[in-house]
Amino acid sequence: MTRVAERYAEAAGEAAVVCRDVRFRAGTKEILSGVSLTVQPGEIAGVLGPNGAGKSTLFRILSGIVPPDAGWVRLFGRPAGVGTLSDTALLPDRSRLPGWLTVREWLGFAARIYPDWDPDRAAELVDHLQVPLESRISTLSRGQDARLQMLTCLARRARVVLLDEPFAGVDLVSRERIATSVVRELASGERACLIATHDVRELEQLFDRIVLLDRGRVMTEESVEALRARGISVEQRYREVFGA
Numbered sequence: 742m743t744r745v746a747e748r749y750a751e752a753a754g755e756a757a758v759v760c761r762d763v764r765f766r767a768g769t770k771e772i773l774s775g776v777s778l779t780v781q782p783g784e785i786a787g788v789l790g791p792n793g794a795g796k797s798t799l800f801r802i803l804s805g806i807v808p809p810d811a812g813w814v815r816l817f818g819r820p821a822g823v824g825t826l827s828d829t830a831l832l833p834d835r836s837r838l839p840g841w842l843t844v845r846e847w848l849g850f851a852a853r854i855y856p857d858w859d860p861d862r863a864a865e866l867v868d869h870l871q872v873p874l875e876s877r878i879s880t881l882s883r884g885q886d887a888r889l890q891m892l893t894c895l896a897r898r899a900r901v902v903l904l905d906e907p908f909a910g911v912d913l914v915s916r917e918r919i920a921t922s923v924v925r926e927l928a929s930g931e932r933a934c935l936i937a938t939h940d941v942r943e944l945e946q947l948f949d950r951i952v953l954l955d956r957g958r959v960m961t962e963e964s965v966e967a968l969r970a971r972g973i974s975v976e977q978r979y980r981e982v983f984g985a
């Protein structure tokens with residue numbers, strides 16, 4: 742999409758995610774200092790940056806769980822908050838699944854608590870991600886837990902998918918399986934996905950857009966296609982911006 746088309750879509754309220762001048766403080770510490778970004782339907786955006794940059798905080802605000810101190814967020818034209826909770830599926834940076842349930846029990850529970858749960862999609866994902874249904878969640882390995890969290894996000898019909906470090910501690914084959922699921926899920930072009938990750942090199946093929954965040958500020962927001970046209974990889978750009 743050209744920049745002019747993007748501006749038009751944004752003005753018409755059609756962008757999947759529009760975040761403008763978002764600020765957030767915890768006590769006296771400013772964690773986000775005027776963050777702006779736009780993600781279109783069908784796009785996968787990589788939100789990249791060093792430890793403590795503010796990625797998880799930004800995701801909590803985009804998901805509508807936490808309101809910003811200043812600025813605003815719109816998801817498909819609606820202000821983020823209680824009214825958009827069913828539009829977003831957040832995979833948090835730390836697993837918060839109930840360890841005392843088996844995977845099968847959790848999936849039964851999820852089907853009842855999420856009004857947008859798609860049981861056929863859940864069954865396909867159990868198969869594709871090879872999630873062990875009879876295991877207790879507390880006994881899952883890190884990679885199995887990550888796959889179950891991914892399943893929980895993607896089995897919902899939420900139009901904005903926010904994945905915070907979905908690949909931490911996940912082996913290569915599982916990463917590829919998870920990444921394929923994300924791409925397949927977004928193939929319809931109606932959903933948008935933001936992925937916060939440190940796995941820049943491994944995941945750069947997934948991204949349509951990157952947002953580089955440092956100390957609560959957006960250092961740059963760019964189309965990956967435009968970068969590639971200049972012969973620059975996401976990893977190279979990351980190193981340029983962060984001097985890594």
Ligand SMILES: Nc1ncnc2c1ncn2[C@@H]1O[C@H](COP(=O)(O)OP(=O)(O)OP(=O)(O)O)[C@@H](O)[C@H]1O
Nearest residue numbers: 767770772790791792793794795796797798799834
């Ligand atoms: N509730 C809080 N109170 C005080 N400081 C906080 C709070 N939540 C986050 N922070 C601080 O805000 C900064 C950003 O944290 P955040 O978890 O959003 O960063 P991140 O980019 O996701 O980091 P990482 O890549 O390490 O996961 C950090 O310095 C963190 O210590």
